[in-house]
Amino acid sequence: MKKAGILMILGSLLLLALFKFPLWNIILGAPQYPEPLGMDIYLDGIKGVNEFDIQNIDGLNHYIGMKTIPKPADMWEFNVFPTVIGIMVALGVLVGLLGFFGKVSYWWFIGWFGLMSVLGIMGMYDFNAWMTDYGTNLDPHAIMKLSNPDGTPMSYKPPLFGHEKMLNFDVDSYPHIGAYFMFVGMMITALAFFIGKKEWNKRPQKNVEKILEV
Numbered sequence: 001m002k003k004a005g006i007l008m009i010l011g012s013l014l015l016l017a018l019f020k021f022p023l024w025n026i027i028l029g030a031p032q033y034p035e036p037l038g039m040d041i042y043l044d045g046i047k048g049v050n051e052f053d054i055q056n057i058d059g060l061n062h063y064i065g066m067k068t069i070p071k072p073a074d075m076w077e078f079n080v081f082p083t084v085i086g087i088m089v090a091l092g093v094l095v096g097l098l099g100f101f102g103k104v105s106y107w108w109f110i111g112w113f114g115l116m117s118v119l120g121i122m123g124m125y126d127f128n129a130w131m132t133d134y135g136t137n138l139d140p141h142a143i144m145k146l147s148n149p150d151g152t153p154m155s156y157k158p159p160l161f162g163h164e165k166m167l168n169f170d171v172d173s174y175p176h177i178g179a180y181f182m183f184v185g186m187m188i189t190a191l192a193f194f195i196g197k198k199e200w201n202k203r204p205q206k207n208v209e210k211i212l213e214v
Contacts, residue, residue, distance in 0.1 A: 001099045001100065001102060001106065001195075001196045001199040001200060002100050002199070003195050003199065004099055004100075004106060004109065004192045004193070004195045004196030004199055005096045005097065005098075005099035005100025005101070005192070005196075006096070006100065007096075007188050007189070007191055007192035007195060008092060008093075008095055008096030008099055008109050008112070008188075008189055008192040008196075009092070009093050009096035009097065009100075010096075010185075010188055011092065011184075011185040011186065011187070011188030011189035011191075011192060012088070012089050012091075012092025012093050012095075012096060012112075012185065012189065013089065013092075013093065013185070014181050014182070014184055014185030014188065015085055015088060015089050015092070015181070015182055015185050016089055017177070017178055017181035017182070017185075018042075018043050018085050018178040018181065018182060019043060019082065019085070020178070021042075021176065021177035021178035021181065022040035022041055022042050022047075022176040022177065022178055023041055023042060023043060023175070023176060023178040023179050023182075024040075024041040024127070024173070024174070024175060024176055024179065025038060025039070025040050025041070025049070025173070025174055025175075025176040026038065026039045026041070026158050026171065026172070026173045027049070027171070027172045027173075028057065028166075028169045028170070028171050029169065029170045029171075029172075030168050030169045030170070031168065032168075035050065036049075037049075037050075037053045037056055037057050037060075038050065038053055039053065039054065039057065039069065040176060041127075041176075042178070043078070043081045043082045043085060043178075044072055044078045044079075044081070044082050045071065045072040045078050046069055046070065054069050057069060061156075062142075062143075063142065063143045063144045064138065064142055064143075064144050064145075064146065064156060065138035065139030065140070065141070065142025065143075065144075065145075066134065066135065066138060066139075066156060067134060067137070075130070077123075077126060077130075081123065084119060088112075088115070088116055088119070091112060092112050092116075092189065095108045095109065095111075095112055096109075096192070099192075099196060102203070105196075105200060106192075106193055106196030106197045106199075106200050107193075109189055109190075109192045109193040109196055110190070110193040112189060113186060113189045113190050113193065116186055116189075117186070120182075120186075124160070127160070128160045131157050131158055131160065132157050134157065134158075135155050135156040135157030135158065136153075136155045136156075136157060138153065138156075146167070158171050158173050159171060159172075159173045160173060161173055161174065161175075162174075
């Protein structure tokens with residue numbers, strides 16, 4: 001399964017882009033800010049799109065009782081996620097090499113894809129849970145206390161995906177470059193499964209039985 005193995009290796013290696021490019025981006029725009037404020041979420045931390053964006057966002061959040069933007073040391077995810085991605089890249093390359101030399105079947109390719117999908121869903125769930133806590137667990141002694149029409153405290157949770165109006169801010173939350181690299185890489189590994197299946201079925205039956213015994 002030489003073609004499938006090469007695709008598996010290539011798709012896995014594309015995940016390395018997550019160590020360079022942001023995974024997610026949140027932009028806050030308002031009339032009083034000619035330049036919107038933005039946050040880029042990386043595997044290992046959160047950075048402002050512009051130099052003083054994090055400082056300005058924390059300043060705004062102070063008035064309504066929101067927590068400051070967490071630093072890498074404040075969240076275990078920023079220490080664990082890079083390790084998890086590194087392991088998945090190494091595992092994907094190993095599976096691809098074994099597939100290239102005909103040591104494993106194509107099912108290993110889709111197995112890696114399935115595991116990476118589960119980890120991705122868990123990561124998004126954790127990210128959404130963090131934003132929920134960030135936007136709803138407010139300081140009761142905040143300078144500004146705003147409520148919904150029904151009297152309940154207003155939530156300032158940014159959207160997980162898409163656009164939302166929060167007071168006079170337009171908030172947009174979308175995947176960034178790193179997420180697109182990850183998506184393309186996973187699609188390539190899924191393609192490796194189907195190509196590997198075709199290559200596997202063309203192998204001499206004796207070789208297939210020998211590998212299955214292993």
